[in-house]
Amino acid sequence: MSRTLDLVVLGLSLSSSWGNGHATTYRALLRAFAARGHRVTFLERDVPWYAAHRDLAKPDYCDLVLYRDLGELCDLRPRIEAADAVVVGSYVPDGVAAGTWAIGAARAAGGVAAFYDIDTPVTLAKLARGEHEYLTPDLIRAYDLYLSFTGGPVLERLEREHGAMRARALYCSVDPDVYAPQAAAPAYDLSYLGTYSPDRQPTLERLLIEPARRAPHRRFVVAGPQYPDGIAWPDNVERREHVGPADHPAFYSLSRWTLNVTRADMRAAGYSPSVRLFEAAACGTPILSDDWPGLDTILAPGREIVVADGPETVLHALDRTEPQRAALAQAARIRILASHTAACRAAELEAALWETIAASPRANTHMVYRNKA
Numbered sequence: 001m002s003r004t005l006d007l008v009v010l011g012l013s014l015s016s017s018w019g020n021g022h023a024t025t026y027r028a029l030l031r032a033f034a035a036r037g038h039r040v041t042f043l044e045r046d047v048p049w050y051a052a053h054r055d056l057a058k059p060d061y062c063d064l065v066l067y068r069d070l071g072e073l074c075d076l077r078p079r080i081e082a083a084d085a086v087v088v089g090s091y092v093p094d095g096v097a098a099g100t101w102a103i104g105a106a107r108a109a110g111g112v113a114a115f116y117d118i119d120t121p122v123t124l125a126k127l128a129r130g131e132h133e134y135l136t137p138d139l140i141r142a143y144d145l146y147l148s149f150t151g152g153p154v155l156e157r158l159e160r161e162h163g164a165m166r167a168r169a170l171y172c173s174v175d176p177d178v179y180a181p182q183a184a185a186p187a188y189d190l191s192y193l194g195t196y197s198p199d200r201q202p203t204l205e206r207l208l209i210e211p212a213r214r215a216p217h218r219r220f221v222v223a224g225p226q227y228p229d230g231i232a233w234p235d236n237v238e239r240r241e242h243v244g245p246a247d248h249p250a251f252y253s254l255s256r257w258t259l260n261v262t263r264a265d266m267r268a269a270g271y272s273p274s275v276r277l278f279e280a281a282a283c284g285t286p287i288l289s290d291d292w293p294g295l296d297t298i299l300a301p302g303r304e305i306v307v308a309d310g311p312e313t314v315l316h317a318l319d320r321t322e323p324q325r326a327a328l329a330q331a332a333r334i335r336i337l338a339s340h341t342a343a344c345r346a347a348e349l350e351a352a353l354w355e356t357i358a359a360s361p362r363a364n365t366h367m368v369y370r371n372k373a
Contacts, residue, residue: 005038005353008079010102011089011116014042014064017245018053019195019225021172021275022089022118024245027056028175032346034061041079043067045093055244070094074101081109085353087147090119095134103142112356114145116170121150121265121272127162140164145356147349152271152294166359168352169271173345174278176337178245181284182253189218189318190288191255193243193276196226199264203290208259211314212237218318223251252283256325257317259308260289270294277305278340281332286325288317298340304332 009030017023030040040062044050058064067073080086086106088099099115106113115135117123123135140146141163148155151169158167192208194200204222212220212234222233223240233239243251252258258280266272270293277298280287288308289295299305306317306328320328 003037005085005350006083007033007038007353008041008043008083008086009089009116010043010073010086010092010098012044012091012093012118013050014044014059014062015054015056015066016050017055018050018242020091021195022091023056024279025118025172025275026089027059027245028173028178028342029345029349031059031061031175032173032342033349035343036346036350038350041065041083043073043076043079045069045073047093053242055246070097070101073098077105080105080111083109083111084357085112085114087114087116088143089116090123091134096132096136096139099135099139099143103139112144112353112360113142114147114353114356115139115143116147118149118172120148120154121269122263124154124157124269125265137162144360145352147352150266150269150272152269152297154269154271166352166356168348170345170348170352171273171340172275172278173340173342174275174282174336175342176282179249179252179279179282181333182249184250184253186256187219187254188221188238188256189215190257190259190314191221191223191251192259192261193223193248193251194261195224196228197263200261201231203261204259206310207261207288207290207308207314209234209237210311211318214311215315215318221255248279249283252280252285255285257288258285259314260287262290262292267292271297273298273340278336281329281336282341284329284333286317286329287332288314299332299335304328304335 011026012022014023014026034040042062042064044066046066046068086102088102092098103113144165146158146164146167147170155167158164216236219236221238223243225242260274260276287305289305291307301307308314
């Protein structure tokens with residue numbers, strides 16, 4: 001049997017990082033997956049808000065195909081039928097219809113179908129409220145594999161309570177060839193990079209805006225779109241509307257510290273590390289973070305990351321000496337490069353897909369047929 005996999009990913013966006021964290025996740029993962037010798041096709045709904053901010057039109061590691069609606073997606077059925085596996089991501093437009101179609105196309109051709117939930121706690125909260133924006137209870141049971149951005153107890157819950165056939169953690173990751181320390185004099189004492197979210201804003205107020213008020217001699221920056229006009233930013237907080245992925249390493253390198261803030265549903269579920277943790281650590285920038293279950297399985301509090309519970313903790317960290325700051329940053333960088341690179345994650349994805357294929361008689365038939373062709 002050939003060890004090459006033909007994978008189709010139906011995701012929110014690969015071409016644009018504007019206002020979403022999915023694109024950077026897919027880019028790092030799929031580049032590393034292709035580097036392992038596999039073939040990848042990415043299917044993306046062509047929507048105006050991403051078309052206006054497209055920062056990756058032609059990836060060199062996969063075939064990017066844009067489709068305008070479900071009708072055009074259905075025209076791409078031969079792509080699914082030729083693949084060994086199709087992965088449907090969370091927040092795909094018309095995700096229930098698209099997922100149902102993808103499962104049917106994969107099954108008819110003998111392949112396997114997986115769901116990649118980049119928003120697992122948000123998804124489960126939506127399901128509990130009866131909201132089926134991109135996933136239904138029936139679809140959870142229909143997918144052969146449920147890949148989750150959240151690990152820990154949630155995986156067992158997906159299988160036991162929701163009937164997932166096979167739930168595996170697939171955290172976000174970082175590409176160390178892109179995210180690396182840069183020689184730059186720090187311009188900011190503390191930075192935050194993230195799209196506005198109402199449930200994150202109170203934490204941002206407590207861990208950045210209030211410290212900025214108390215330390216007017218220090219410089220802060222908040223970068224990301226969609227922040228309301230009514231926010232009262234202190235004079236020493238700079239606002240940037242958007243920092244594209246290509247500029248992330250420079251942004252982190254200009255920061256003496258950076259802040260990680262977790263969405264409420266993900267904080268409650270735990271075991272949901274943000275890609276910003278991995279990116280900042282790889283760039284050698286020390287991290288302040290809110291607390292959540294499982295954080296200590298990613299980075300060791302006090303040695304590799306500082307857990308902040310209020311403005312006082314933040315200001316105390318900003319007063320650390322340069323050797324103390326550098327030691328914490330280096331420890332975090334070593335940990336992340338050992339366990340959370342895109343290459344690590346691509347190997348995990350490959351293993352999960354082969355495990356699923358091996359357990360599926362449909363897929364075994366498909367692989368025999370494809371390798372004879």
